[in-house]
Amino acid sequence: MAALQFNLQTTDTLSKARAGVITTDHGTIETPIFMPVGTVGTVKAVTQQQLKQEVNAQIILGNTYHLYLRPGLKILEAAGGLHQFNGWDRPILTDSGGYQVFSLANNRKIKEEGVVFQSHIDGSKHLFTPENVMDTQRIIGGDIIMAFDECPPYPSDFKYAKNSMELTHRWLDRCINHFNNTTDKYGYTQNLFPIVQGSTYKDLRTESAYYIASKNATGNAIGGLSVGEPTEVMYEYTALCCDILPEQKPRYLMGVGTPWNILENIALGVDMFDCVMPTRNGRNAMLFTSKGIINIDNKKWENDFSVIDDGIDCPMSNYYSKSYLRHLMKAKEYLGLTIASVHNLAFYLWLVKQARAQILAGTFTSWKNEMVVRLQTKL
C-alpha cells in the first residue's frame, strides 16, 4: 500500500482554483472536495448507504475527541478501526481532537507536554499529547490524520498568538517524530497533515506556512480561520497560506463554511473542506439549494409541492416536496432531519463537483462570481 498522492490536473487562469485527484489506499478523491463531518462515527441522521447513493460523499471526517470518549479506543481497535466499525469503506480523515478540547471540554490546562481536560460527557480527566494523539489516530485508522495543534481564539493578542504558534510548531515536530516511529495498524497507509496557525497576524501566518511547507507532508492544512473573524480577513489569510504551501500537495482549509465561502476559497487555491454547517443547519430547517436559501419552517412552503431542489442530482432532493419536508419539520419527525441533512450534504457535494467541472472547462471564475450571488438569495 502507498502514501497519499496528489495529481494536480488543472489550475484556473483567472484565479488560483485547482482541480486534482487524491489517491489513498481506500480510493480516490476528486478535488476540490467537501468532506461531511461524521462526528462520533456517524454523519448525523444519515446512513452510510445514503452518503454513497444520495450524497456522493468521497471522504468523511471522524472527530478524534468524540471517538476517543465514545466508543473508546478499545472497541475501535477490536473492531479493526473506524472503517470496519461503521462500515464506511471510502477514505476517512480524523482531526486531532485539539479543536474540540478547546471548544467542548471542561477545565482544560495547556502545558508544554499537552492538554489536560475533563470530558464534557462524564467529567473524567484526560491528557492529550502530540504523541498519544498520534497513537489514538493510528487506532482510529483514518487515511488522513491531523497534527495536534492549538487553535487560538479570535481575536488573540500578538503575544498569545505567537506563543501558541510556536507551541503548535514544537508539537508538530513531536507528532511527526512519533508518527514516523509508529506503523500503520490495519494494512493501509495513514498520512499526517500538519496545520498552519498564526491567528490573523501576517508575519506569524507567513512564518507558520513556511514552517509547515518545510515538513514536506503529503498534504497541508490551514487551521484557526472561520473562528469569528470577518469573512474578508479569512479570505486574506487563506490566500496568504495557499501562496506559500506547496503547489503539488493538497490544501485543506479546516471548518469552512458556507457554500459561497467554499467557492471563494476554491478560487484562492484550497482543495479540501469540511464543515458541520450542512447537517447542523439542515436540522434547524435551513436548506442550501442551487437557487438560494430556504427556511423550510416558513409558511410560504406549506403548499409548495415542488421537489426540494431539482437543480442538483440527489435522488432524495428530487423526490420529496418542500411541503412534505416542512410538515415533517413542524411535526418534529426524525425523517425531516434525515431529508434536510441528506439534501444539504448532497448540495455541497454537487457544488464542489460543479466547481471542479468549471475549473477543468476553464470557466470557473465567471461561474463562481454568478453562483456566490445566487446561492445567498433568500427564497
Added chain:
Amino acid sequence: MAALQFNLQTTDTLSKARAGVITTDHGTIETPIFMPVGTVGTVKAVTQQQLKQEVNAQIILGNTYHLYLRPGLKILEAAGGLHQFNGWDRPILTDSGGYQVFSLANNRKIKEEGVVFQSHIDGSKHLFTPENVMDTQRIIGGDIIMAFDECPPYPSDFKYAKNSMELTHRWLDRCINHFNNTTDKYGYTQNLFPIVQGSTYKDLRTESAYYIASKNATGNAIGGLSVGEPTEVMYEYTALCCDILPEQKPRYLMGVGTPWNILENIALGVDMFDCVMPTRNGRNAMLFTSKGIINIDNKKWENDFSVIDDGIDCPMSNYYSKSYLRHLMKAKEYLGLTIASVHNLAFYLWLVKQARAQILAGTFTSWKNEMVVRLQTKL
C-alpha cells in the same frame, strides 16, 4: 379502477392459517402481511426508499387523527392525497381516528352524533362523526379506509360494552351510507372495512362479528383487542371472530402485536396486522431478531462485531454490527433510531413472508410452534 379483491390461495390443514393475495389499485399485497405504521405520513425515522429497499413493506398505515391535525386536510387535498404528499406509491390504509381520539385527545365527549375532543397539540376543539371521518379518509386517500368505531377500554362492564358495540354498529351504518354516497377523489378505488367490537364478551363479539359479516365489505377488521387483556383472551376472541367473518375476504387484526402474537393469530385465520411495536421498541433499543430478543443497550454487545441479524434478508441488518448500533444508541445518535427501526420492521416483514411460504408449503404449524419459542428467547 376496481374494488379490492382477495384471492385466497391456501389454507393450512393443521391450523386456520391462510395465504392469499390482495389486489388494490396501488398494487398487490401478499398475505399474511404486516403493515408498518406511518403515523403523521412518515414511518418514524425511516425513508420511503428504505421501506421499499430494506423493509420490503407492501402497504403502510396512516393515522387519520394525526394527519387531520397535521398537515391538515387542506394541504393533503392540495397535494392530491397522501400518496402524492409523502411519495409512497404502494397501498395505504388509514384508520378512522377513533382509537387516537380515545387514547390521545383531551376532554372527549361521546354522543350519538360523534365525538367531540380537543387536539393534544394545541387544545383546539374538533368533532369526529361517522360522516366527516369518511370525508376525511376520502381526502387522505387511503386504498383501505376504516369505519369510525368506539374501542372500549379493557376491562369494560357488560352494559358499557353492549352500548358501545351498538353505537359502533349504528355508526357503521352511517359510515357505509356516507361512503356509498361519496366518490373516490383521486381516480383509484377506496375500500371501507368495518370493525368487529364487543369487548371480551362472547355473545357481544359473536353478535358483532355476524353484524360486520352481513355488510359484505371487501375486507373486515377485528378491533378492541390487544388493549390490556391476557394474551389467551386475545387469541380466544380472535378465533371467535375469524370463524364468523367471511372466508373469502381478508381479515385485519388491528394493533397486534409481538412477533409471536402475530404468528399465533395467523394460525387463527388473520391476514393483516399493524403495530407500532417494531418502531417504538426499536427506538428504545429493543431488537426483534430471527434468533430472539436483543436489548442493544446491554454491555454484552459492546464488543460484538457480528451483524445485527444475518438470519433475515434486510441489507441494513446484514451490514451494521451490534457493537456499532449499541454505540449509536448510547451516544443518542439519530442513525441508531433509523437502523433499529429499519431492522425491526424488516424482521416483521421477513417473518410474515416466512409464514406465508410455510403455509404454501403445508409446513406452517410445526414451524410456527418452533418460532414462537425461539423468537421470545432473550439473547
